[in-house]
Amino acid sequence: MKFLSALVVVATLAAKVSAHYVWPQLIVGGSNTSAWQYVRQTNNWQDLNPMLDVTSTDVRCYTSLESGTSSTISVAAGSTVGFTISGNPSNLYHPGMAKAPSATDVASWDGSGTVWFKIYEIPAIADGVTITFPATGLSEIEFTIPSSLPSGQYLIRTEHIALHSASYYGGAQFYIACAQVQVTNGGSGTPSPLVAFPGAYTGNEPGILINIYYPIPTSYAQPGPPVWPASGSGGAAPPTSTITTSPITTTTKQITTTTTKATSTTSSSTGSSTGTTVPEFGQCGGQSYTGSTVCAAPFTCKVTNREATYSSHAVFVLH
Numbered sequence: 001m002k003f004l005s006a007l008v009v010v011a012t013l014a015a016k017v018s019a020h021y022v023w024p025q026l027i028v029g030g031s032n033t034s035a036w037q038y039v040r041q042t043n044n045w046q047d048l049n050p051m052l053d054v055t056s057t058d059v060r061c062y063t064s065l066e067s068g069t070s071s072t073i074s075v076a077a078g079s080t081v082g083f084t085i086s087g088n089p090s091n092l093y094h095p096g097m098a099k100a101p102s103a104t105d106v107a108s109w110d111g112s113g114t115v116w117f118k119i120y121e122i123p124a125i126a127d128g129v130t131i132t133f134p135a136t137g138l139s140e141i142e143f144t145i146p147s148s149l150p151s152g153q154y155l156i157r158t159e160h161i162a163l164h165s166a167s168y169y170g171g172a173q174f175y176i177a178c179a180q181v182q183v184t185n186g187g188s189g190t191p192s193p194l195v196a197f198p199g200a201y202t203g204n205e206p207g208i209l210i211n212i213y214y215p216i217p218t219s220y221a222q223p224g225p226p227v228w229p230a231s232g233s234g235g236a237a238p239p240t241s242t243i244t245t246s247p248i249t250t251t252t253k254q255i256t257t258t259t260t261k262a263t264s265t266t267s268s269s270t271g272s273s274t275g276t277t278v279p280e281f282g283q284c285g286g287q288s289y290t291g292s293t294v295c296a297a298p299f300t301c302k303v304t305n306r307e308a309t310y311s312s313h314a315v316f317v318l319h
């Protein structure tokens, strides 16, 4: 039996609480197919919640609680397919693939074994000063089925990793789905390297267990194998609508100082200071906050939006 697989990775940013989402529709020939028609209905199809345990079999297709059946659609090697994103906001996405063993109908295949390979990825970009998430804001992601991929039935697995709470083990959020395709007009390539799900990740990878806030990472390493084929001919170009703003929004909080000259003495006020100073990275303001708003020198108080979601996306294909 021959196994091939592929995977695609993307990185994105979204609002924390509302960023949960699913990948219900496969995009074929530029058109959205119906929800859960070719994509296996995932456990989170209603609650949109992420998968958190990379050692679970749910890291494969996230379908352990569902028994719905999906159809298989023909797609030509070399053509572009994709997944839509449904949720609020709909702005995160990633895909991947694996080939069903010979004589096995992909519709009844679980994707087990060391059979997955990555075909596309959109990683986060970090340089120690800023970290950006190019997949942010996308409502769908499209990628190319490598033209050298052998014909046959495959699962296409999309994976998005939200990194906003990834600084502790198990904090990274995985959004996963698998679609069933029949690849036609294929080539004679040999996808590699192959990985298994679970197995590909321990959860300790620097791209999964990562503090994206401080210090800003000097680089971002997308977890999993490299993209096949290495030339990158199998993947679509990265999205052009790259968001390059810093993911952490900061605005300066002004400390009001007033001076009165009613008498010969000058007095000043520094807001609601309690007389103590706030150390670096301490809280210095916010709703219902009653503590000191005076920072220890040389720091200044800034409003930091920690509600943002930062994530990474990948597509795997299994043959």
Ligand SMILES: *[C@@H]1O[C@H](CO)[C@@H](O)[C@H](O)[C@H]1NC(C)=O
Residues within 6 Å of the ligand: 031, 032, 084, 085, 086, 090, 139, 140
């Ligand atoms: C396909 O679905 C995406 C995501 O919901 C949506 O943004 C896009 O407009 C849809 N395309 C068409 C042609 O309906």
